[in-house]
Amino acid sequence: MGLNNDVCSFDDKMESVSRMDRLLSIKEAMEILGLGRATLYEMCRTRQIKQVRVGRRVLIPESAVKEFVSSRTVPVME
Numbered sequence: 001m002g003l004n005n006d007v008c009s010f011d012d013k014m015e016s017v018s019r020m021d022r023l024l025s026i027k028e029a030m031e032i033l034g035l036g037r038a039t040l041y042e043m044c045r046t047r048q049i050k051q052v053r054v055g056r057r058v059l060i061p062e063s064a065v066k067e068f069v070s071s072r073t074v075p076v077m078e
Contacts, residue, residue, distance in 0.1 A: 023052055023059035032065055 024032070030040050041058070044051045050064035 021061040021063045023061055024065065026058055026060070029060040029065055033068070 026040055043049045044058055049068050050061055052059045
């Protein structure tokens, strides 16, 4: 039996994984943002910040933290 052309090679899969966002724990995101645990969970609950749920675990994509900070950054007045 030959390999199906639809099947990705191991290298293709690893390249795809390397392009994925790093997922931060709530604790890591709290430290980066300087927020408390309850505040960050509330932001997740109200969808103010993107999140990934794996079972009961809540993880925050690194890009979501960057987006959150960028969207709330006040420009400097000249």
